[in-house]
Amino acid sequence: MAGPRTDVVPLDALGPRGPYRARNRLTVTDVAGRESAELSLVPSLFVDRTMRAMRRADAPEPDERIAMIGRAAELFATATLGGLTPDEYAYRVSRVGGTPISVVRATVTAIAARLRKAHYSVEQARPAGAVNRWDDPLTRTGRAVWVRRGDVFAVHAAGNHPGPHSLWPEALALGYRVAVRPSRREPFTPHRLVTALRAAGFGDDRVALLPTDHATADTLLRGADLGLVYGGEDVVRKYAGSPRVLPQGPGRSKILLTREVDWREHLGTIVDSVSGHGGTGCVNTTAVFVEGDPAPLCAALAERLAAVPSLPPQDPAAVFPVQPPATAKALEAHLLHRAAGT
Template structure:
């Protein structure tokens, strides 16, 4: 077993072992993890199906720590994650690896590290917002003597099929640990460093090896991960095949949008609109991918394009980097896809191409702004891993229909009836009114609903 403080590199590659119920496991089957230039950066051990089956069985046999112990351990893990050398990587080395492999600007990764620290410290407080106000957390609460709802788990083992687009996605699933689940995480090969570091930190902080495991797998073994869990969530294709299963919560594209109505002056809010599009490199589900304008959309599109056009093209590990980076091969493939999809739309930025190669096999994904003719153009719902925005006209006759299937709706309007309609629309997850960027969040505010509402249920209890 490799110590959490030991430098673990072979031939210059960072070794990311399976973290199973009996410690670290370096398998014969390994996947090379390249950086954005295509150079190997790490080796990720892959757990075979039989290993996954045994690990999931071990999680099921394990009993959770007490609630107080779980919360305290998560707080400690957040501090370790954000400050200590783990698996031989300092915080700075970890952040550099995430940036070079995932292509996420280094400042975005650093911000995600700070967020992990903050959310771990506030996790228990945040969960209280999700618990029904009339429910207690333990049947031993004196209130159950007169009859009370008790908040209880829907299962015992939770499987996470992690996304790799942004390290911040890993700040959500520790809620399951806090609620008493034993958790198995299948990391994305696109960026496995964050979940590996976080699972290690949680173990260092007091969670047993049979409480939280990291199981990198191929697709066949990923099915075993789902079979061995009571509940699961994630965003990969394995999860999508089970999207109709009530025990599986698929994480779908955010398709966040902004609406600028005629009763507000969009010029007063241009900074916030542009930040909503480009913040964190445009890589998140909370980034705006469509801007709908009551009136002529052309001036808005031109203004957005003017702001985005001056962003620099830099390697992701540069302190001044803002835009995401991919391998030149994948960037060119994405460019072809977007240009084909945008055929017939008016290009304000990026119409002739948006890939800028850096000369080392990597390329920057520069911003793209297209203008559409109709609010209901399906291209307005296209979510891409860089600042790509579709600007379209909107009218009161269009109503809520073009705004459906939206994670965050940033609405600039004073019309109470419209606001009521937004909140009544079940496919709009969150509504931010006025000058608030779509990436805004705070403790206790749901992301796409509360994850705890998927993990928990209430039971009526009365005792003598």
Template structure:
């Protein structure tokens, strides 16, 4: 049974000629193992035809794309789409993902805000010296022109959090046609967003939803000019310059000697727990100049007080998985944590709810040094690795980081952090790692990947 006791309709293929229901379906189950819905599986030949149709379509004019994205944001946030109200959609996502209902509600709002701002956001990525239309008068004397690197984008977005879908509509803002392969774990967000975009004015052959198996999923990538996402299909193409693979976040916090750790316990806890600790922007590692033990103890005490509740409970704040998945993750983390000092979760962190699901409770481990391998571990629940850091360690332990919050007054250190190319985002002072607003780059601007500048002149 689906959300609110009603079985959701099958998640259909949304092809270039409209919805398409196949005989082959995949069961969508919630975290207790209960079947909630079926998802049609597009065969490879259908996918190949759909990709050709996207190539044949021509982009809408700029103003129409901007207006359609604005309308789609409102529809995604509040309309009944695919037979589900916004509330039913949020409960369905909660049940299959195990994210707390409050987190999913926030994600609905955030995703809608990103879609509404998509057209404006892509303009922020355009080089200041480039124009977006060859008809611009500046082209008559020679000008850089911002142009697409292709026409069709394949999107394979993971199902760990609905917010991951807030970025790919920027491709539509730039005139791309988009093929989305939804996550097998949580297909409802992709389905709802494609329906909203179509209802808002994007033709069916401009944005399609192609749930499919691995063989057909490869055809989605091969049939596109560029591809973007983070699932196993995308990772197989990681060396292809036409494929942008989402990286693990490994977000971190650095507290240097001038920062009193007592003033930043809230910062660490909030960075770990927001989004139920499942996001790439949640803090993974905390480095402290000095003894990390007092901070580790304080953070563990705060995290230990969080309740274990089913995801649909209004007070839930921790993620839930099936018992089988939770136990497998527990074994992985405990094995990875050998040799560390466990402040929380050292003997296990799975709290079974008795219905086939289990809460992933927080874990806090203290490391012996800033180069400990555990500092790079990222898992989908609040799990924090806290290590000592010294000036001799330098920037090396802070590399490969999506978001680094640095609480320091050392401008020379800040210069080094800004210069480090593998730190994608740098927050100075007490700013939580999950902070973001529309129009700012997440892991660079998506437009940097989708577009290029070419010199253009009209005689």
């Protein structure tokens, strides 16, 4: 049985005329510092031209675009795309992002399932009584028409977990043309998904992948009607006041245990909420608040988590995420500082 590929994979930008290998390229390394991919970074002029081309493009008819998203779901989960088989893709995501490979594989299945239901998801957002077309017979009774707020949608993608990439294809279901700026932390998933959507029938001027440096990132949002941006606190502050941009910041899910609650009955749930999905999702618990003495719960929780073995992310039995040494040492220093005197 052949082992995993160790060559450096080129990840080209996917513009309005097909793949584009830029002169400016970023080396993507795995958690051990080994080179895994070379990501093309496009200049602002390329972004501007792409956004103009997308604005000129027509959206496919609703039934056609729903069918194409369904075909893309199958390709994303099963096909060789961008030179990578599904197993090779999962291995790269695991090694570069540090996400356990079992989580990556489960997320591939979840993304494909979500794509197949994209039409259902967007229909649930339509207000009751509203219709999709102005010439629908129901409009004669005074009901509202539900329409897009624009034509071009931009995404600054997340890199902590592949899962959020199941969401932005819903914009394609609504008829938007979509441009995605991948995260440098994990560009494989958006590259694979855009490639699958194009192979399923979406034109190159209807869905694009535009990797950029930080200085060029805002060019993408300026050229779009609406945007979705993932990032940290600095990103949330930057776009919080914009009516055109929806910022998605860090998850801050909490668990509260009151005096009336016997925490021993819920220890398994607490452990799963901390470590599930590789511990990197926005839904993972970031803090547990205890009314009363937290020490017994802390000891029990530490014991359960310490029993989980530390494994390379590509190991099928891996549970916890893996970080590069510098990031891991910074996390350790932060925790030791916060725990001083406790």
